[in-house]
Amino acid sequence: MSDEKKPSAKAMQAWAERCLVKQGATLDVAQAMAKHLLAGDLMGFRTHGLLRLRYNLQALAKGQTRGDGQVAVLSKRAAIELWDAQLLSGLYVMPQAVARALAMARDYGTGTIVVRRAQHVAALAVYLEQATAAGMLIQMMASTPAQQVVAPHGAKSACFSPNPFAIGVPTTQQPVLLDMSLSMTAAGKVRTALAEGKQLPYPALITAGGDYTCDPAAFTAEPAAVLASLGGAELGYKGTGLNLFSELWTLALSDYGRDDAQASDADANTVWIQVIDPTAVLAEGAFEQQASALVSAVKAATPIDADQPVRVPGEGALATRERQLQYGLEYSAAVWRQLQWCADFCAEPLPR
Template sequence: MASRAPGTSERYDAEELRAYARRTLERVGIDAELASPMADRLLDGDLLGHRSHGLWFLSTYLRRISDGHIRGSGEIEVVHASAASASWRAHRLPGAWVMDEATRLILKQITSEPVVTVTIADCSHIGCLQSFLLPFTDRGLLAILTATNPGVASVAAPGGSRPVITTNPIAMGIPTRSEPILVDQCTSVASNALFESYAERGERLPGQWLLDATGRPTDDPQVLRQDPPGTIQSLGQADFGYKGFGFGLMSEALSLALPGYGRRDNPDRHGQGVFLQVIDPGRFAGTDDYFDELDHLVGSIRADPGVGGEGVRLPGERALRSRAEQLADGIALHPDTPGRLRPWSDELGVPFPRPR
């Protein structure tokens, strides 16, 4: 799950930010066809409120491209293909573009298959998982998405002190007759990007979400940079972290073992494995039964007045509200974003957009 950092009071035009991201990506060597979906997904990060995976992350992409860790052009290697499944090797092509290609393939194949699954090995960072769910939920399709990086270890097993897996996000898009339910969360307390952003600002965390190298809980994100490093606690933390770690192992099995790209080869930290599966409810009990059941479930949740009478919120509700509001009123960026991108603007000759 990406972080929901506070935005600034300044607002930016969405299309100007999209154009800025696209131009900078092209200037460092990304083909225009590949740069466009990268810019779209970065913008989605901000629109959906996941600002550590929005334009804040663009400077990281630009550095990785410049250092040769993200390829600017090339083709996807097809390892396996059938009507209902495909396995690809992306060889460090931009993750957002590879995911767009997978989305197009699945939407084509799901017209004749009840379930379509694509696994991707060795693509670059794909961005905010929630962003990839909407093309499916908009069509009444269930989507399950997991992604992880086998070159990063930041989470220890319960009772351990050595990092063995990473934060391993999982996402699911659940269509309803109204707004979709959009689950997007890490199997740890929070994402690597969130802790990186706190460490860069020299700030403490809101809670003791980390363990130092001796296994003691701490709110200091700098422990992840020490030698030996600290670790991120799994969901459930000290008492129930074994549950979050179990989901993390599920993510590793789906997004690394199935694509055949994982930790045994000791890869660097710039590639990801991805599992994307889409289900057509109409091929099971039927679309009407599916939506009737979801209507009943959502209705029962909405009937709860909540503590203080404010009601309860479904996963994705805040993100969709953020998206609609920012498209209308302008995007509130992570407060560090303009400063992170200023050196790249100067180097590449692409001025950062002015606030509205």
């Protein structure tokens, strides 16, 4: 697409809503799904933006995602609850879970929600500002019980899912927003590199022979390569520990592990969400001042390359969002082809 044909965020969100409604989502569910997929695109999380609309449409059409309904609260105490989303879209459930954790934190200083079987939550980053705007800290971890594509360090077979980890932190200025995978890269980035005919920027895959490779084609070979844990060939033991941490806090704590997962779960996620209200232990504004001092210290560090100053997590994503809201969304040809598939599938022409 040329610069002149970049679609507006408003037009793309409305188009996605119409597509989702046609596949069985109620209007409120479709609005939440479209909003949070688009939010991923706006922040530059391309692999978890509208690129994933195709999966969501197919899951709705097949009945793998429920288009309407409520979560089931399986157990709870004052500041912690376990939810079963029962295959409702995670894009619809996650804002509700964050809101509930926020309410707990206002009453008790902290609130934790563990959600299982939330169908495809997409980018965790898009939910963080719900907490930071309220002056609260938030951390999240997600896993996929029906998926095993990440190897522990020293292995060439998989036992983990790619397991994203995210934090949101309020400061006196813009928030710190971190969203990262605990594998060397996300499966979606491998598929994107394959579609665009590019190599991965670093050896993130382990072949069936036990070799590390940058070739995304290895991921779809027979036998298929697997993703390496964060840290790669030399330091993957650190990523292995973090992946185990994530799955203990999600799969084990939700009592819905890989032995319980069904094939129909597809990309359904289990998510651990914790919110902390800093005013439970500090005077109002004290945390933000301390957080801002830490951020300033990071940004003041002497860069290796003077043309590339040190950035704080979230700084690039927020700048990307501001630019795209002003000038239009930036889609590669490969992503646009996937969106065209969605348009044809739903008989909803893409915006121009």
